[in-house]
Amino acid sequence: MSEESPVSAWARSHFGQDAEVVRRGLVEGLHHAQQRAVLIQEMSGLPSKQPYGGMWPATYKSLEEQLVGLEGAYKFRPPNASYNLMVVQERLLLPFKLADNLNVPVKQARLATKIGRNLSLALSAAQPPDDLLSLLGEDFEFDPVAVVNELVHLSPATKIIYVPYVAHADAGLLKSWWGEGLMQSDGTIAWLVGQPEELPAAKGATSEGSTGAFSGLAEVSGSGRAFDEGDLPALDFPTHSRPVAAPTAEREPGSGKPTANNGNA
Known part of the structure; x- marks a missing residue:
């Protein structure tokens, strides 16, 4: 969505009257987080996407x-989580990654993390309201669960606003x-009628994505030669021509079916 639409x-x-500010905060927050993650990936120079994924x-x-x-x-710190979520006017905002490309319909959005589920x-x-249950079919049985102690301080009126996003x-x-929606047994979100709403693009973002120079980091020019622009000294220790095997301690994430918040930023 390239133009700002009315709230x-x-x-x-x-x-209420803060709806536009909340929406803009979501957009800018997601945009800046992805800018940082892409920048870290570029600076790493690595062929794998592990630096990007580590920025989630x-x-x-x-x-x-x-x-x-x-x-x-x-x-709000969810139980067993290492991060905070934001609650605004009794609405808990839950962002999660839908996919890394636009081929996955948002209607297939699925929570993949145990904390989110x-x-x-x-x-x-x-x-839940009847209009949500009607989306799930006759075979769906709603089974209320006890709220764990860590959630006691949340208002009983607290509702989740899901914020799926696509990023690469x-x-x-x-x-x-x-x-709004209701999570099914496999983590898929059954959306309320007319949901979800697409968020507008961040200010300065292009239709191709949110990449670009990240504010706060200066662009450095020059050849980057060292030793006062002189020739590099010769190595005074033996070198070996045999190839160096790649470390096996970590595996590059597979390129399986994209899932929500699957460890990528």
């Missing part, structure tokens, strides 16, 4: 930086959405 009635029903916590930190100052906003179950302890290690953030 919907659905968004205002959840966030940046998404949560970036959203925290964007939203923590809003009225009615606070940080457990959180969805815990906050669904109350009977070379292109950054490609597209994002937000909306």
Whole structure:
């Protein structure tokens, strides 16, 4: 979505007069997190995407930086998590990666992490609305679960707003959405009718993605020659012509079917 669209009635029903600010905070937070991840990948010079994948916590930190100052906003640490999620006006914002390309429909969005799934179950302890249950078919049976002690301080009225996004290690953030839904047994989100809504593009982002020079880092020019622009000294120790075997301690992530928040940033 290249142009800023008006804030919907659905968004205002959840966030009131702050709906536009919350939406913009989500967009900018996701955008900046992906900029950082892409930059780290480029600076690493590695063929694998491990540097990019290791930046996944940046998404949560970036959203925290964007939203923590809003009225009615606070940080929430999910059970067993190493990161914070943001709650704004009793709406817990749960970002997760849908895929690394635009070929995966958002209607197939699926939570892949145990933390995300457990959180969805815990906050669904109350009977969901009929319009959500109707999406799941006659065979679906809703089984309320007990809210764990770590969630006691959340308001009983707290609802999850899911924020799926598509991002790639070379292109950054490609597209994002937000909306309400009910998680099914396999982690797939059954969206409320008319959901999710596509989020607008971040300011300065192109249609190809969110890549570009990241603010705060200066661009360095020059040949980069060392030793006061002189010739490099000859090595005074023996060299070996045999190839060096790649380390086997870590495996490069496979290129299987894209899943939500599958360890990539």
